[in-house]
Amino acid sequence: MHTFNGKEYPCCASLTMGVIGGKWKTVILFHLMNKTLRYNELRKEMPTVTERTLSLQLKKLEEDGIIKRKVYTSKPPLKVEYSLTELGETLIPLLKAIANWGDYVVANHSQQEQAPKHEAHS
Numbered sequence: 001m002h003t004f005n006g007k008e009y010p011c012c013a014s015l016t017m018g019v020i021g022g023k024w025k026t027v028i029l030f031h032l033m034n035k036t037l038r039y040n041e042l043r044k045e046m047p048t049v050t051e052r053t054l055s056l057q058l059k060k061l062e063e064d065g066i067i068k069r070k071v072y073t074s075k076p077p078l079k080v081e082y083s084l085t086e087l088g089e090t091l092i093p094l095l096k097a098i099a100n101w102g103d104y105v106v107a108n109h110s111q112q113e114q115a116p117k118h119e120a121h122s
Contacts, residue, residue: 005064019064020091024049024057029088030095032067036083058082066091 002009009015020026024046031037031045043054061067066088072079084091 032084033095036081039080
């Protein structure tokens with residue numbers, strides 16, 4: 001068993017997927033890989049995610065120590081920025097590998113989306 005942030009995982013792969021898995025976490029991390037972004041900038045990068053889902057996923061990533069949230073309150077309007085933590089930066093090679101695999105699949109296997117053709121038997 002592996003334990004991280006009070007949660008137990010049956011193996012190291014399940015721990016990794018527990019932290020970055022799901023539909024949106026990896027996408028968020030991909031966009032934060034090379035730059036700090038404000039909440040609205042992230043929303044523009046991910047137009048199909050709901051505000052509630054984005055907020056929840058950001059909160060979970062922050063709780064796991066993968067991203068940091070910096071709030072600027074010196075002058076209105078309130079400004080909030082998100083960036084990778086030192087721990088989050090250790091995910092960059094994994095995020096690049098995931099993105100490269102996606103590019104590979106699109107370039108080399110996108111024809112597999114079509115239903116297989118069956119030959120008629122005479």
